[in-house]
Amino acid sequence: MQKKFTQIAAAAVLAGALVATATGVAPASAAKPGIKTGLKIAIMPKAINIGYFTAWNKGAKKACSEIGAKCTYLGPTEATGPAQVRFINKVIQQHYDVLVISAADQNAIVPSLKRAKAAGITIVTSDADVAAASKSARTVAILPSASARIGTAEVDWAAKAAGERGTVAVLSAAATAANQNAWIAAMGPYLTSKYPNMSWVGGTVANSTFYGDDDATKSTQQFDAILTQYPNVAAIISPTTVGVLAAAIEKKAKGASVKVTGLGLPSQMAPYIEDGTVETVGLWNPIDLGYVAVYAAARAKSGSFNGRVGSSFKAGNKSYKVVAGGIAYLGDPFTFTKANIATFKAIY
Amino acid sequence: MKQILQRALRVRELPISVFLVLVVLATGSTNHAFFTLSSLQDVLLGVGIIATLAVAQTLVIVMKHIDLSVGSTIGLTAYILGASSSWGHDIWWGLGVSLSVGLIVGALNGFMVAYLKLPSLVVTLATLYIVRGVFNEIAGGDTITEDRVPRAINFLGLNRFYGIPLIFLIAIALMLLVGFVMRRLRAGRDLYAIGSNLQAAELAGIPVARRIFGAFLATGAISGLAGVLLLARFNAADANSGAGLELNVVAACVVGGVAIAGGVGTVYGAVIGAVLLQTITLALGALGVAQFWQLTVNGILLISAISLDRYLSSRVKATTIMGSSK
Amino acid sequence: MKKFNFAWEHGVVIFLIAVIGIGSNLSPYFATTDNLSFVLQDIGEIAIIALAMTYLIIAGEIDLSVASSLNLASAALGFAFRNGVPFEISILIGLAVGLVCGVINGFLVTVVGLPSLAVTIGTLALFRGLAYALLGNEPVNELPEDWVNLGFTNIPNTFLPWTIIPIAVLGIVAWVILHHTKIGRWTYAIGTNAQAAKFSGIPVARMKFALFAATGLMSGVAGVVYTLRFASASPDGAVGYELNVIAAVLFGGVSIAGGVGALWGVLASVLSLGAIRSALQLADFSANALLIVSGALLLVSVVVPRAIVILKSRRKSVVAKK
Numbered sequence A: 001m002q003k004k005f006t007q008i009a010a011a012a013v014l015a016g017a018l019v020a021t022a023t024g025v026a027p028a029s030a031a032k033p034g035i036k037t038g039l040k041i042a043i044m045p046k047a048i049n050i051g052y053f054t055a056w057n058k059g060a061k062k063a064c065s066e067i068g069a070k071c072t073y074l075g076p077t078e079a080t081g082p083a084q085v086r087f088i089n090k091v092i093q094q095h096y097d098v099l100v101i102s103a104a105d106q107n108a109i110v111p112s113l114k115r116a117k118a119a120g121i122t123i124v125t126s127d128a129d130v131a132a133a134s135k136s137a138r139t140v141a142i143l144p145s146a147s148a149r150i151g152t153a154e155v156d157w158a159a160k161a162a163g164e165r166g167t168v169a170v171l172s173a174a175a176t177a178a179n180q181n182a183w184i185a186a187m188g189p190y191l192t193s194k195y196p197n198m199s200w201v202g203g204t205v206a207n208s209t210f211y212g213d214d215d216a217t218k219s220t221q222q223f224d225a226i227l228t229q230y231p232n233v234a235a236i237i238s239p240t241t242v243g244v245l246a247a248a249i250e251k252k253a254k255g256a257s258v259k260v261t262g263l264g265l266p267s268q269m270a271p272y273i274e275d276g277t278v279e280t281v282g283l284w285n286p287i288d289l290g291y292v293a294v295y296a297a298a299r300a301k302s303g304s305f306n307g308r309v310g311s312s313f314k315a316g317n318k319s320y321k322v323v324a325g326g327i328a329y330l331g332d333p334f335t336f337t338k339a340n341i342a343t344f345k346a347i348y
Numbered sequence B: 001m002k003q004i005l006q007r008a009l010r011v012r013e014l015p016i017s018v019f020l021v022l023v024v025l026a027t028g029s030t031n032h033a034f035f036t037l038s039s040l041q042d043v044l045l046g047v048g049i050i051a052t053l054a055v056a057q058t059l060v061i062v063m064k065h066i067d068l069s070v071g072s073t074i075g076l077t078a079y080i081l082g083a084s085s086s087w088g089h090d091i092w093w094g095l096g097v098s099l100s101v102g103l104i105v106g107a108l109n110g111f112m113v114a115y116l117k118l119p120s121l122v123v124t125l126a127t128l129y130i131v132r133g134v135f136n137e138i139a140g141g142d143t144i145t146e147d148r149v150p151r152a153i154n155f156l157g158l159n160r161f162y163g164i165p166l167i168f169l170i171a172i173a174l175m176l177l178v179g180f181v182m183r184r185l186r187a188g189r190d191l192y193a194i195g196s197n198l199q200a201a202e203l204a205g206i207p208v209a210r211r212i213f214g215a216f217l218a219t220g221a222i223s224g225l226a227g228v229l230l231l232a233r234f235n236a237a238d239a240n241s242g243a244g245l246e247l248n249v250v251a252a253c254v255v256g257g258v259a260i261a262g263g264v265g266t267v268y269g270a271v272i273g274a275v276l277l278q279t280i281t282l283a284l285g286a287l288g289v290a291q292f293w294q295l296t297v298n299g300i301l302l303i304s305a306i307s308l309d310r311y312l313s314s315r316v317k318a319t320t321i322m323g324s325s326k
Numbered sequence C: 001m002k003k004f005n006f007a008w009e010h011g012v013v014i015f016l017i018a019v020i021g022i023g024s025n026l027s028p029y030f031a032t033t034d035n036l037s038f039v040l041q042d043i044g045e046i047a048i049i050a051l052a053m054t055y056l057i058i059a060g061e062i063d064l065s066v067a068s069s070l071n072l073a074s075a076a077l078g079f080a081f082r083n084g085v086p087f088e089i090s091i092l093i094g095l096a097v098g099l100v101c102g103v104i105n106g107f108l109v110t111v112v113g114l115p116s117l118a119v120t121i122g123t124l125a126l127f128r129g130l131a132y133a134l135l136g137n138e139p140v141n142e143l144p145e146d147w148v149n150l151g152f153t154n155i156p157n158t159f160l161p162w163t164i165i166p167i168a169v170l171g172i173v174a175w176v177i178l179h180h181t182k183i184g185r186w187t188y189a190i191g192t193n194a195q196a197a198k199f200s201g202i203p204v205a206r207m208k209f210a211l212f213a214a215t216g217l218m219s220g221v222a223g224v225v226y227t228l229r230f231a232s233a234s235p236d237g238a239v240g241y242e243l244n245v246i247a248a249v250l251f252g253g254v255s256i257a258g259g260v261g262a263l264w265g266v267l268a269s270v271l272s273l274g275a276i277r278s279a280l281q282l283a284d285f286s287a288n289a290l291l292i293v294s295g296a297l298l299l300v301s302v303v304v305p306r307a308i309v310i311l312k313s314r315r316k317s318v319v320a321k322k
Helices: A002-017 A051-067 A081-093 A110-118 A132-137 A147-161 A178-194 A216-229 A241-254 A266-274 A286-301 B002-009 B014-030 B037-061 B070-083 B091-115 B120-139 B151-158 B166-184 B186-196 B198-203 B208-234 B245-255 B267-286 B292-322 C008-026 C033-042 C044-058 C066-082 C087-111 C116-135 C145-152 C164-180 C182-192 C194-199 C204-229 C241-251 C263-282 C287-321
Strands: A040-044 A070-073 A098-101 A122-126 A140-143 A166-172 A198-200 A209-211 A235-238 A259-262 A281-283 A312-315 A318-323 A327-329 A334-336
Touching: A040 A051, A040 A081, A040 A286, A051 A070, A051 A286, A081 A098, A081 A110, A081 C033, A081 C263, A098 A110, A098 A286, A110 A122, A110 A132, A110 C145, A122 A286, A140 A286, A147 A178, A147 A235, A147 A259, A147 A281, A166 A178, A166 A216, A166 A241, A178 A198, A209 A216, A216 A235, A216 A241, A216 B037, A216 B208, A216 B267, A235 A241, A241 A259, A241 A266, A266 A281, A266 A334, A286 A312, B014 B267, B014 B292, B037 B070, B037 B166, B037 B208, B037 B245, B037 B267, B070 B091, B070 B120, B070 B208, B070 B245, B091 B120, B091 B151, B091 B208, B091 C287, B120 C241, B120 C287, B151 B166, B151 B208, B166 B186, B166 B208, B166 B267, B186 B198, B186 B208, B198 B208, B245 B267, B245 B292, B245 C116, B267 B292, B292 C116, C008 C263, C008 C287, C033 C044, C033 C263, C044 C066, C044 C164, C044 C182, C044 C204, C044 C241, C044 C263, C066 C087, C066 C116, C066 C204, C066 C241, C087 C116, C087 C204, C145 C204, C164 C182, C164 C204, C164 C263, C182 C194, C182 C204, C194 C204, C241 C263, C241 C287, C263 C287
Parallel strands: A040 A070, A040 A098, A098 A122, A122 A140, A140 A327, A166 A198, A166 A209, A166 A235, A235 A259
Antiparallel strands: A281 A334, A312 A318, A318 A327
16 A cells, blocks of 8 residues: 555656646545556646636546546637647547547547547547537547526526516627537527527527627627617527626626526626626536546446446546437536535635 | 828828727718717727727837736736725825836836847737736635725726716826827937837947836836726726736727838727727627627728738838838 | 858758647547548648748738638639539639639739739728628539549548548649749749849849739639638638738748748748647647747747847857957
């Protein structure tokens, strides 16, 4: 036991000596049944300088230390497919066992992922998946909730805030962002069927969507554009943490009356929920996404889980089932309001 | 009367001013909401930052140089200001550091262009990379949120003076100051001479190296302090702040009549150029044009502006050869 | 015996060798055939466009819209394929679109007479906007597998990626033309002194037009390679690549003032930058480190030649005093 601890400590010291933003974790606890120890796991966000993924990594690191794996957080500074491909190549060359990745581009990284898979690396996508047509490139995808549920939940928050009357617009991320597009598609028919006194500002949801490119500046400008084009819009839904924050800030700055809701990080949105600018936002816990993904990947690598539809695996104390499309969902998003924001803003 | 009209027509800034008015009128008649105070304020708020950077950029473009590093500088200083409270310092420390960062980058650029006589495109491209890289290292995944923004800066961003956003007023004040320097002060006029004909300027005894250095230093300092405006406007900052602004700034200058070939153009034109570009962005939105077309329109606009400028300057040359020169 | 003139290009080659040496020391994975294959693929698009950009900058012009042309060509390819055009024809369409972009630039610069720096900022926006207009917000991703495989696999039984073929072929052609033909000499002449070139009978305007068109065509080729490599055509690809290309060309010894530069210097530069990126990455440096290093290298590429000139003139004056 002593010797093993020294070996592990030595490995930790070596890992720490690497100059990088990579975080070498010193595994310290005993192995879990069905999971090999000492796995070399790469945790790759869309980009390493985005706060949301810092939380995601927190969960991943926790899982890594529980299962005795060596995890490294690495990724590009720009959230594009080609930039991620370079890091996937690095993962292949440095003989990692496992890759947990949030896909910056659902298509561009597929050839590299396939190559990684051919080299024996187990791949799990988390938070953002590859295109449905390419799902064979990864073992399983760990996603927060079904697109439909995320989209409809946001419509519900908007409707509640706006008193179930009026028009609604959407402030999204990049026009090519697959996640957002799927959620928005789910929002479209749901609004008109469930809330007969509400409609989309531009007639259809597609005509009511503005793209802020996950850039604070652009999102702010698009928020203004929505108000200029549709001065009487009742609610704006922003299914992206950058967008909803920018919208809240701008709403407060202009003293506008439009209701703002969407997917927001509680730590960022807390001031605006507390002062009433925003009534409700929601989000899943990115920490959980990272945590569950590592478990899924480690089990898959160890042969105790194969990602097939209908199979299930355990992460921590909870069990997760794989549904159609090779996806395991975490559950419904949390809703943040004045009542519970104080607790959550400290967590992520 | 005819003489006044003729002189007016030769003012470089006239065509784009007219175009600006036309755009506003056309859009407003289609969508009345565009004429509201609120949308005017949107334009002015959005323009304040680009206008400030465009005023600074004019200093170097008239000398036939360019400064591509401004986006990285303004982003970095905006972040530093936002993070200053978390690092245990007050706003004065933040302002001091921002100014220093701007001066250092400006001095670096200025030294290499003025004294080492290196091409400004290459030098400022390099500092763009270096400053952005350093910025990323400092900021990591941190996002500045409103609660970390110093009170005073918050105030600046939110408030207006008789309805005009303070940020825009600062940009105007800067424009007037720099405009005055460039037109009335010897040092300012020298910049035009350097851009028109470098050798003639040297022969005329202008301290060329000192002027070039000074201009880059000023551009750097202004970009550094403009971080205040960026933070004030958006109440947020992160490692991506300011990225890509440099091309927008150059576009605003060019549209405003500050020719890349050097020697002509004023800060007033640069600001009008910035206002025009921002107005068009909002106008397209107000007219219901799909966002996809915005980039295309901006591109066409820029090309048209340059073409028009070229056409006009060839006409002006004709008049000054035949008529009296100004 | 001919005196060996030490030119910047030689320095770049030495630099490349040094990078390979340091890289091998920093990581055992660096000096492997696998890595060579990755690096060659990584620099593919940049290398192809750099070939044409070299000519352009030597001739005293510049084109900031190359990344947007690449992207538009890729978008056109995807758009055609999505609408049922056979893949091979779609590729030709992509190439044609790239060429058209170059022609537009050439027209605006040589016929309308606009400064290339400013006008290509405009076309940068224009071409990218058109890519969005073509594809909307839906990337095209179901491309024929055989073609996609060419984008990221190696030639059987070798470690060389398929994408090396366009680079090698175009590279050789570009090198021969630049250094051994009339067109190449004309390019240098125009860059050194356009007026003098015109007076000595060189069709300056037509040459520049052709160079812009060629740059557009190369962007189109790079666009096709990009589409295959990433198995998709998306409206937001290759953002910012133009600065990478320009940095590589400048670091390769081509002077922004025109009239100076050699093609093999540019190729060595592109390889070095790819190698450095790989070395830093395998040694676990962060992506930020690469940004800073790129900037520093760019500075070095202009400071060092200048420093040498200054030192030489000082020596001369010292010698003269004696």
